[in-house]
Amino acid sequence: MAILINNRKYDVIVIGAGPSGVSSAVNCAKKGLKVLIVDLNSNTGGQIYRAPPKTYKSISKKLKENEIQKQLSNEIKKFKIETAYNHTVWQVSPGFKVNAFNETSTIQWQSKSLIIATGTYEKIIPFEGWTIPGVIGLAACTIILKAHHFIPSKKIVLAGNGPLLMLVAYYVIQFGGKIDAIVDTSSKIDWIKSSFSLMTNPKNFRDGIKWVFKIFLNRIPVYSNSTIEKAFEVDEGIKLKIRNLKTGKAKNIISETIAIGHGLIPSTDITRLLRAEHIYDEQKGGWIAKVDRFLRSSVRGVYLAGDGAGISGALAASDKGLLASSTLLYDEKIISQKEFDQNTYKILKKLDKYEVFSKAISKLNSTPKKIIENIDNGTVICRCEDITKSEILRAVDQGARDINQIKSWTRLGMGPCQGRTCQYAASKIVAEYLNYEIDNLGYLTGRSPIRPVPLDRVLGDFDYEKITKVEAAPL
């Protein structure tokens, strides 16, 4: 068989090597468990502390994120944790079997327990023209800047909402780029209101102040209460029509790159594959795996670290990793009730504090009803399959009443991204249209492979004789 089966059985496989994955892997390794940590990136760091490419040589210690990333990698090395970087997980089955591919082949590992620390991807509400090359995610922009050390283009417009807007603005300016405008769906008052809650997390709050200050000093035009309504390709780049949601006033801006994002969506690919229970929680990013207070999912042996069971941000991530792994250690009877209580008491308290902070963030990232209503009927919602808003609504008019039914009638979510990019917005559109509670629409059934898997890498070279012989079908 072409899938390389790694016969080593692990006690725990941690999927995702961001801060929460690393902290949980380390916690388990400290107690003598045999741990494997897997990530599609080439190093620890996850999205937020994404490591630069291997060939880059560091010449400065001024970049905080980079220093944190190095610490994470050192921890992994210190505890001799096995790593499988550059491996994209494409299938996880009960038992647990984890299948992943790298540049040449695919491999299968087995483990008793799983810690899922696959983080989030970005929530982006569509608008007419969001598919134009040059319109990218805000989170994408942070990766371009902080991990790859590029400025996307000479000029850029930042749009959407939440603190990522400010963070990206800060780095663009810091790295010598020019921001034509910041288009924020929130109002200045929203920001001021949330700042009290944001202060509960002084470290992040200070960062925030630093970002805002830079934006102010550089006199970047900020359009509050506003959204991008349309984008067109023009000779000079991309022309944007911006609409103020309160006053209705419109304005045009021309820029080269548009980075837009409306918050984060927890990644549920693996928990959906494992048929874990999920619940809808708008504040935590939409559909999330249902977990108890100690981060156990509804599937025995599966724990969620980091943002997978609800967005709470980078600072909480490593604590959530500790919590999930401590729970695992306790369930496996490796630590006593007493040790477990001691470990978790402080973490839970800390997490409660972060909760205030992340609630404030998620308020800033809430999706205004207006921008859903404003989406033009011709706008492509499912980018993979080119399914427009009107095609979705047509299926609804014909009687489709849940997201999987809409999927099979329209092909929405059937493309290579498996609906990760469109499910949130499509559900919002339909819920709005039907005046339904969004959770009534359900969520897309998890399907393997969670990333498109190249057949040649799964199969390798094989002879016809090697194909498993099966009984002929009845005649």
Add this chain to the structure above:
Amino acid sequence: MTETDVAIIGGGINGGSTGLELAKNGLNVTIIDKNFICRGASGVNAGTLTMHMTRAQLIPYAKKGWELWMNTSEWLSKEIDVEKKNGLCLAFTEDEEKLLIERSKIRKYYGADISIISIKEAQRIDPNINSSIKCAAFCEMDGYVSANQTGNAYSKALKENKVKILENYDVSKIDYHKNKYVIIFKNGEKLTASSIILATGVNLEKTLKLLQINIKIKCLPQQLIVSERMPKIMDTVITVANGKLSLKQFKNGTVLIGGGWPGIGNIEDNYTETKPENLIGNMMLACHAIPRLKSSRVARVWLGLEAETDDAMPIIGEIPNYENAYVIGSIHSGYTSGPYMGKLLAEKILGKDIDLSLFDIKRFL
């Protein structure tokens, strides 16, 4: 309590086709599904309309079904993509060649217009096939339906013919007295019907029990694999001698690999899970048949549950000991012949002289 002439439990291809025909003939029909219309096997199957994989005795029915599929705009709806294709069934070894010749002969005897052709001829029909075949069987009557659109097409057609559709209604009990059936749903609601048709697919064993009929229906969890869109890499529906591959490229460029390689699944909670070693066997066979397929990426794998009786033949017709109660299901390659089987049952219910003795449920009692 609501009333209807005919209550059909199970809104798959079989229940849907029967209901549509009855409604077209003026009966008041209600279709009940515990999920949505055609979200069971009928919405997730491979949609292959081939004679090369059809059970020999069912060939005459599959042919009629095929013809119906080829003009869906007349009896069903325009909302479903159907394409006629040539069908090639390949043999890669001498043993397979023998098997293919033998099986094709029998299928031909039952009415399929299948002929054995040389490598050269096969390559002329589809230059993309593996040139190392020993021989091939050819049939013009082949093609596919985009099965994911079944639900949309049927629900539209049923509604247009005034069939009442109850979705998310799970039947928990059926009472029978004074020649009337009272169907009781899990949500407490009730429906009275003069006649009932059980068409619950893989759930038939359980549903028949509601009428104290005990027969065994196996549940076969079948895996399907679809590639992402590709440039045109094949032009026929490809099958193999032992029946364990069905392969075709849809108009949209995606390639669907099927053939009944089992995964894991159960009826109780509709749970399914892939079996990687079987996925690989199925993929290898497909890439062996169409070598260029190997450069593609798998976009999605899913499973569906197929029903099979002990003799792998359908059960269609009257339910013994009850008046006006019928069953339809467990039809091998049932998507192909479903529309015709449904029509036949409807005609029988409407009083026509239709011989369904081959499918009589009594053979199991």
Add this chain to the structure above:
Amino acid sequence: MDLRVSNYFDRSKKVIISVNNKKIEAYEGECLALVLFVNNIKKLRLSPKKKQSRGIFCLMGSCQECVVLIDDKKVISCNIFIKDGMKIKVGDFDK
């Protein structure tokens, strides 16, 4: 204006790749998606039905928009690092 930021890292050696047979300079190990982007090669492929041009979008390996062909195989360019002599195809390769 050089869109490469060099305050914190030195890049490795310069290499040549080709995109639709056109030669482009880049540094070894850089992310392919970004090398294309800053070289103004933003249209990487066409969408299936509307044939709209598409380019990089999420950069996290999720959206699958930044697919290009290398050695006639589809890869997501945000997860590919530059190697000398790499041959890349962009455009309407799904035809």
